[in-house]
Amino acid sequence: MAEVNFKAIEKKWQDKWEEEEVFHVLDFVKDKKTPNGVTSSRSKYYVLEMFPYPSGDGLHMGHALNYTIGDIYARFKRMQGFNVLYPMGYDALGLPAENAAIKVNIHPENYTNKSISNFIKQQKLLGLSYDWSRMINTASPSYYQWDQWIFLKMLEKKIAYRKKAPVNWCSKCKSVLANEQVHDGKCWRHEDTKVEIKHLEQWFFKITNYADELLDKTDELDWPQRTKVMQKNWIGKSYGTEIIFKVNGKKWPIFTTRPDTIYGVTFMVVSAQHPELRELVSKEQKQKVEEFLKKLKSVSAYKGVSSNEEGKKELEFLEKEGVFTGNYAINPVNNEKIPIYAGNFVVADYGSGMVMAVPAHDQRDFKFAEKYGLKIKVVIEPKEYKIYERNGQISEAYTGQGNLIDSGEFSDLENEDAQKKITKFLIKKKLGREVVQYKLRDWLISRQRYWGAPIPIIYCDKCGAVPVPEKDLPIMLPKKVTFGEGNPLATNEEWIRTKCPKCKKEARRETDTMDTFVNSSWYFLRYCDPDNGKEIFDKEKVKYWMPIDQYIGGAEHACMHLIYCRFYTKFLRDLGLLDFDEPVKKLFHQGMLHGSDGHVMAKSRGNVINPLDVTTKYSTDSLRLALMSFASPNNDANWDEKVMIGSYKFLNKVIEIFDNLKIGDSDAKTESKLNKIIKEVTAQIENFKYNLAIIKIRELFNSLPEKTSKEVLEKSLKLLHPFCPHITEELWEKLEHKKFISLAEWPIAEEKKISEFFDKQDGALNKLVLDITNVLKIVAEKGRDASKVYLYVLPGEKDFYDLDELNKRIGKKVEIFEVSDKTKYDPKYVSKKAKSNRPAIYIE
RNA sequence: GCGGGAGUGUCGGAGUGGUCAAACGAGCAGGACUUAAGAUCCUGUAGCUUAGUGCUUGCGCAGGUUCGAAUCCUGUCUCCCGCACCA
Numbered sequence: 042m043a044e045v046n047f048k049a050i051e052k053k054w055q056d057k058w059e060e061e062e063v064f065h066v067l068d069f070v071k072d073k074k075t076p077n078g079v080t081s082s083r084s085k086y087y088v089l090e091m092f093p094y095p096s097g098d099g100l101h102m103g104h105a106l107n108y109t110i111g112d113i114y115a116r117f118k119r120m121q122g123f124n125v126l127y128p129m130g131y132d133a134l135g136l137p138a139e140n141a142a143i144k145v146n147i148h149p150e151n152y153t154n155k156s157i158s159n160f161i162k163q164q165k166l167l168g169l170s171y172d173w174s175r176m177i178n179t180a181s182p183s184y185y186q187w188d189q190w191i192f193l194k195m196l197e198k199k200i201a202y203r204k205k206a207p208v209n210w211c212s213k214c215k216s217v218l219a220n221e222q223v224h225d226g227k228c229w230r231h232e233d234t235k236v237e238i239k240h241l242e243q244w245f246f247k248i249t250n251y252a253d254e255l256l257d258k259t260d261e262l263d264w265p266q267r268t269k270v271m272q273k274n275w276i277g278k279s280y281g282t283e284i285i286f287k288v289n290g291k292k293w294p295i296f297t298t299r300p301d302t303i304y305g306v307t308f309m310v311v312s313a314q315h316p317e318l319r320e321l322v323s324k325e326q327k328q329k330v331e332e333f334l335k336k337l338k339s340v341s342a343y344k345g346v347s348s349n350e351e352g353k354k355e356l357e358f359l360e361k362e363g364v365f366t367g368n369y370a371i372n373p374v375n376n377e378k379i380p381i382y383a384g385n386f387v388v389a390d391y392g393s394g395m396v397m398a399v400p401a402h403d404q405r406d407f408k409f410a411e412k413y414g415l416k417i418k419v420v421i422e423p424k425e426y427k428i429y430e431r432n433g434q435i436s437e438a439y440t441g442q443g444n445l446i447d448s449g450e451f452s453d454l455e456n457e458d459a460q461k462k463i464t465k466f467l468i469k470k471k472l473g474r475e476v477v478q479y480k481l482r483d484w485l486i487s488r489q490r491y492w493g494a495p496i497p498i499i500y501c502d503k504c505g506a507v508p509v510p511e512k513d514l515p516i517m518l519p520k521k522v523t524f525g526e527g528n529p530l531a532t533n534e535e536w537i538r539t540k541c542p543k544c545k546k547e548a549r550r551e552t553d554t555m556d557t558f559v560n561s562s563w564y565f566l567r568y569c570d571p572d573n574g575k576e577i578f579d580k581e582k583v584k585y586w587m588p589i590d591q592y593i594g595g596a597e598h599a600c601m602h603l604i605y606c607r608f609y610t611k612f613l614r615d616l617g618l619l620d621f622d623e624p625v626k627k628l629f630h631q632g633m634l635h636g637s638d639g640h641v642m643a644k645s646r647g648n649v650i651n652p653l654d655v656t657t658k659y660s661t662d663s664l665r666l667a668l669m670s671f672a673s674p675n676n677d678a679n680w681d682e683k684v685m686i687g688s689y690k691f692l693n694k695v696i697e698i699f700d701n702l703k704i705g706d707s708d709a710k711t712e713s714k715l716n717k718i719i720k721e722v723t724a725q726i727e728n729f730k731y732n733l734a735i736i737k738i739r740e741l742f743n744s745l746p747e748k749t750s751k752e753v754l755e756k757s758l759k760l761l762h763p764f765c766p767h768i769t770e771e772l773w774e775k776l777e778h779k780k781f782i783s784l785a786e787w788p789i790a791e792e793k794k795i796s797e798f799f800d801k802q803d804g805a806l807n808k809l810v811l812d813i814t815n816v817l818k819i820v821a822e823k824g825r826d827a828s829k830v831y832l833y834v835l836p837g838e839k840d841f842y843d844l845d846e847l848n849k850r851i852g853k854k855v856e857i858f859e860v861s862d863k864t865k866y867d868p869k870y871v872s873k874k875a876k877s878n879r880p881a882i883y884i885e
Numbered sequence: 886g887c888g889g890g891a892g893u894g895u896c897g898g899a900g901u902g903g904u905c906a907a908a909c910g911a912g913c914a915g916g917a918c919u920u921a922a923g924a925u926c927c928u929g930u931a932g933c934u935u936a937g938u939g940c941u942u943g944c945g946c947a948g949g950u951u952c953g954a955a956u957c958c959u960g961u962c963u964c965c966c967g968c969a970c971c972a
Contacts, residue, residue, distance in 0.1 A: 267889050271967060274888065279971075297972060310972090361970075391971045398972085405970055480971050599967080670910075672898065677965085681897070683911055690924090733899070736909040804905095812937035814928065819936055852917065852927060871936090882937060 045696050047660030047768070054770045055165055063783055064170045066126055068569070069585040086123035087586050088115040089565055091594030091602070092130045092177075095156035097141060100163040102634050102642060102680070103595075105652035109665050110631050110674050110729070111593045112169045116763040117726050119170070120787035126586050127170060128568040130177035131157050134185070135557040139492040143524045149492040150520065153180050163653055168661050168766045170783065175571045179560040184567065185494035186515030187577045188559050191609070192497055193508050194616055200247045203506065205316050206485055207389070210239040217241070217489040217528070238337070240316055243487040244496060244553070248608045252276055252479045254622075255607055264628040265675075268599045275600045277480025282464045284397070284473040286370040288321065288381065293370065296392030296478055300467070301459040302399040304448040305420035307410065309370045309381040310363060310396050312389035313337055321381060323367025330383055333364040337385060361386045361409045373472040374463070375449060384409065390482055400438065407438040421456050422446050484605070486556040491522055491529035493554030501541035501548040510542050516550070528552050561602055562609040565589055565624060580618060589625045596630040603628075629729055632677040634668070639679050650680050662765035663689040669731040669764060692768060695742055695761070699754075699772045707750035710799040712791075714744055715753055720790035722760050735764060751776060756788040805878055806842060810850050816882055817853075830855045833865065833872035833881040842880070 058064060069085065090111040093104060115127035131153075138149040138156075157178060164171070177184055195201035209218040211228040218228060218236060228234045248255075256276045259269050281298040286309065295309075311318055313334060322330045363384035370379045379397075386405060387396055400410035401419040410417050417435065423443040445454050451463060467473030487496065495516045497509035509516055523532040530552040531537070541548035569586040570578040603625075610624040635641055636648025643649065655664045667688040672678035718741045725734035738760050745757065755776060762769040762782050773782035813830055820827050830851060834842070836859050847855045857880070858865035860872045867883065875881040 267967075270889060274968065277968095277971065281972085295972090299972075386970045388971055396972045403972065405972075408970095478971075596966080670897095676891095676898090678897075681911080684897075687910060694925095733909085736899080739909070809937090810928090814937090816936045818929090823936090850927060874937095879937090884936075 045693060050771045051661050051767045054767045063781055064172050065174055066124060066172050068582045083122055083124045085586055086118045087126045087589045088591045089589050092132050094135055095131045095133055095153060095160050097156050099159050100652055102650055102652050105167060106634050106668050107631050108169050109668050113763040114591060115170055120785060127172060128175040129171040130564060132561050133178050133180035134493050134560055139490055166656060175568050177564060177567055177571050182515040182517050188494040188555060189497040189514050189516060190577060193511060195246060196508050200612060201244060203242055203244055205240045206243040207238045207314050208241055210237045243485050246484040246486055248484045249479055249481055251608050251611050252481050254611060258623055263626055265630055271599045272604055279478050281476060281478060282473055283476045284467055285373055288370045293395060294393050295395055295397050297397055300463045301456040302402045302420055303374050303463060305399040305401050305418045306372055306379055306397045307400060307416040307418050308398045309379055310384040310387050310398050311381060312387040312394040313383050313385050314389035315394040318383055321366045321368045326365055326367030329364050392478060402438050402440055404438045420445055420448050486559055487553040488556055489528040490554050493557055496551045496553050496555055498551040499539055499541060499548045504541055504543045507541055507543050558601055558605050562605040584620060588621055588623060591627045592625040593629045631674050635679045637680045659685055659689040662768050663692055666764050670735050673732050674729050691739060698745060699775055703748040704751050705748045707753045711746060711749055711753055712794045713796045713799050715756055716790045716794045719788050759785055759788050802841060813851055813882055816884055820884055827884045828853060829885055831866060831883040832857045833860050833875045835875055835877055836861050
């Protein structure tokens with residue numbers, strides 16, 4: 042086999058694509074053409090991969106997989122005649138760059154810029170067909186100024202607001218920590234320092250305003266079922282009753298889904314993280330409460346956020362704990378005085394952060410009551426038996442249906458009926474109302490970090506928090522800051538000092554930056570108009586390109602990014618900038634590619650395969666092909682060098698076919714197979730069954746005869762092109778084409794050329810080969826030598842079997858006679874056994 | 886605990902009511918070519934049986950629906966993922 046110089050071929054075509062701007066797309070403008078001659082009045086198609094955080098380590102295999110999946114789809118759609126928007130950009134702001142700055146003393150900006158140019162270089166080597174002219178970088182002020190602009194708009198619409206919220210605080214760093222920086226309740230950099238909880242003023246986005254719409258529209262999305270289910274659970278809508286308890290004469294609304302158990306309330310529990318907790322505590326209990334609060338760990342431990350094994354164990358040990366506050370609440374239905382406890386198991390920002398505890402009918406309340414010896418009062422009796430029947434006490438909460446007992450005027454009602462009646466009663470007395478609660482929280486966007494978009498707010502002693510006027514945007518990140526001493530922006534006094542936009546007196550800038558998820562919540566809109574310096578984007582351009590037709594990325598973003606971007610879309614729609622409700626029509630999650638040992642690729646395990654190394658060794662097209670061959674792209678798979686080698690061999694074979702080919706007429710059999718496979722591959726790519734498409738394409742190339750028509754070869758190459766763009770360009774050129782196969786038309790199957798006959802013929806031949814070898818085997822077992830095979834077919838069937846193919850596959854001399862042939866060689870008269878489609882066999 | 890998904894040869898993986906379950910790739914075995922190795926090509930790869938036949942077993946396990954089930958239903962086991970005290 043002649044040595045193929047894949048590297049040279051790749052470089053040649055990557056350069057040509059770039060020089061001739063083959064993948065440059067224009068927005069819809071009538072009668073205009075792109076530099077490559079493609080009219081832009083065709084239907085648009087927007088293919089997008091989730092943009093990467095540009096890490097200093099460069100591209101890893103997960104990136105290569107993600108982008109190859111998208112590139113194949115983009116190339117496919119382009120060939121199908123769509124005006125395809127397929128851009129790339131960088132989610133450059135964020136904590137990792139800042140951590141690198143602290144650890145290796147590189148300024149985040151330098152780190153990020155270096156990483157980005159490395160990414161671009163590597164992505165180009167993978168042959169990805171991005172329109173690089175639309176590249177965006179979220180760390181550039183021309184991008185994040187629009188983050189700030191959106192913030193101002195949200196402030197205007199009362200979607201952005203400020204309130205106190207708990208944060209993780211390390212006293213040694215003098216800094217707020219992200220949840221990822223809290224390990225086992227301690228600071229990641231000071232293992233001896235327990236993380237404390239502080240309540241600071243923080244900015245929030247009121248995503249809960251859109252909770253209902255986010256929930257309702259979920260069903261309409263063409264997204265993976267599991268992602269939709271996750272989002273629904275994340276939003277977590279529940280219906281219930283808000284009941285007003287009085288504490289120190291002040292009204293405390295309590296949310297419950299079980300108003301029918303109101304007579305069973307024996308204590309209240311307020312969240313240990315509740316900002317107003319201290320106001321509830323009596324003098325006598327103050328010390329005990331403070332001790333209790335000290336015991337509790339970080340914010341993340343509260344929430345039980347931990348993904349590792351130890352974290353799970355930790356959670357199991359996280360027993361319900363609490364302490365009496367010394368204070369009481371009044372039950373509105375019977376004016377009973379109910380003790381209030383502070384507890385670690387109550388979520389502070391769900392409902393009002395306090396719950397009515399009904400230990401007889403709620404397992405959590407029961408556990409708590411058991412531990413602290415609190416009263417348990419049964420108010421719902423199941424129909425079939427009595428709860429107290431057995432030994433005068435209960436061993437667990439009864440959460441099922443039943444009739445009310447000991448519930449005043451509501452006694453004897455069925456509990457479901459009682460729910461309605463009690464709620465009605467409370468509404469009438471102005472002591473409650475029907476409410477809907479969501480698990481979804483408002484989005485805390487304040488970060489006490491440097492490498493994010495500065496929040497455009499100025500604090501004035503007189504005017505308070507004043508928004509920066511739009512004309513003053515962007516508020517640029519100052520380059521000169523000190524890392525490792527609390528909030529970096531707070532270390533640049535010169536930057537902080539400013540004038541109040543309202544009263545022009547001395548004022549100070551907000552030193553917090555925005556959560557990095559802000560940047561990725563609308564970037565897909567900016568691709569439609571990336572260089573617009575006057576406005577966030579041109580409405581008409583966005584109207585043309587959006588929504589994203591196909592979005593591709595990891596399932597780990599199901600609940601953060603993929604909800605935030607929906608929220609942003611709805612907000613911008615309400616501002617009048619967008620005329621659609623949902624940003625992403627179709628979503629695809631790629632699987633994870635693990636190491637050959639089945640574990641996640643990790644340096645510590647030594648199972649990392651670097652995609653660029655592989656392309657050097659086996660070529661880019663081989664890698665692309667292999668990545669799609671391991672498994673269906675939505676499934677997890679393990680790296681396997683053999684699959685890699687197999688792909689490499691296949692491509693060499695394709696090249697060899699073209700080296701040796703003779704162009705002539707095509708035969709009906711090849712045409713049939715080709716058209717059948719065109720049909721199958723088209724459907725399989727459309728459905729991301731790339732692995733199956735590849736199987737069919739391999740089958741096609743393996744069956745190509747030595748001599749066939751140019752058209753057959755062209756169509757076959759086109760099918761392979763999305764997977765292996767470089768060698769298909771090269772071979773396309775070899776077929777004397779001057780234009781790019783990248784811009785060629787996707788073949789359409791000609792139904793009339795598809796014939797079942799050839800499949801039957803192939804099947805019959807396979808069966809015959811099997812029969813012959815079976816007989817050969819039996820003969821060999823009997824110790825007889827065989828060198829010749831004679832076949833006897835019924836009249837007219839002789840041409841049904843391909844004698845050359847038989848000779849090749851049997852590896853022995855094969856002769857075919859018609860049974861009616863008088864001159865045939867048939868010493869044992871076996872020819873009389875011949876049946877239709879079943880030749881008689883004689884071997885000697 | 887709740888929710889979602891998956892269990893098919895030696896392995897990765899196809900096939901989701903019907904003419905043949907295991908396509909395609911890999912491994913292994915045999916053969917051709919070769920001084921040899923590699924590459925390439927051919928054949929085989931559940932069991933028994935046979936001049937190309939026939940039978941049995943078989944899609945995690947156990948039932949069920951059906952003329953017919955890997956595919957639908959019920960139960961059960963195992964694994965993976967997500968959420969996790971949301972009152």
